[in-house]
Structures are given as C-alpha cells and as structure tokens.
Amino acid sequence: MELDSWWRTRTVGEAMGQGYTFLRLTCRCGRISEYPFPLLLQRPGVTRYSFLGNIPFRCQKCGSTQPSIGVSSHVVGTSSDH
Numbered sequence: 001m002e003l004d005s006w007w008r009t010r011t012v013g014e015a016m017g018q019g020y021t022f023l024r025l026t027c028r029c030g031r032i033s034e035y036p037f038p039l040l041l042q043r044p045g046v047t048r049y050s051f052l053g054n055i056p057f058r059c060q061k062c063g064s065t066q067p068s069i070g071v072s073s074h075v076v077g078t079s080s081d082h
C-alpha cells in the first residue's frame with residue numbers, strides 16, 4: 001500500500017511527534033511485531049533522524065527482512081513472546 005512506503009520515508013522523530021509510540025511491522029507470513037520507539041532509539045546507529053525504512057528488521061518467524069511498516073499509538077492484544 002501507499003501508506004507503507006510513506007512511513008518508510010518518515011523519521012523516528014516525526015512519528016513520535018505525531019503521537020505514535022510504536023512501530024508496527026507486518027510480515028507477509030502474518031506475523032505482526034511492535035517496537036516501542038524508545039526501544040528503537042537504543043539500537044546502535046538509530047536516532048530520531050533515522051528513516052523508518054532504513055532501520056534493519058528481520059521477521060523472527062520466517063526471516064524476511066522486508067516487513068510492511070506502520071505505526072501505532074497503542075499495543076494490540078497481549079504479548080506472547082516471553
């Protein structure tokens with residue numbers, strides 16, 4: 001979708017500035033992962049000025065490195081990744 005490519009060209013700071021707190025990755029295998037922005041900023045090389053599309057991600061289920069990128073302001077469901 002267009003929305004996906006649009007977020008790829010936004011920065012972490014822009015998304016946070018719009019009130020979003022999570023980056024949501026949707027893999028074609030169906031797995032959805034959510035990363036709080038403060039957690040992303042702890043990654044080496046990631047700053048508020050990093051484009052979301054430039055942050056390397058890897059699906060923990062199928063290994064795909066090209067999940068769809070979206071954002072969220074809240075967590076959906078409960079975590080099952082303990």
Ligand SMILES: [Zn+2]
Nearest residue numbers: 027029059062
């Ligand atoms: Zn996957």
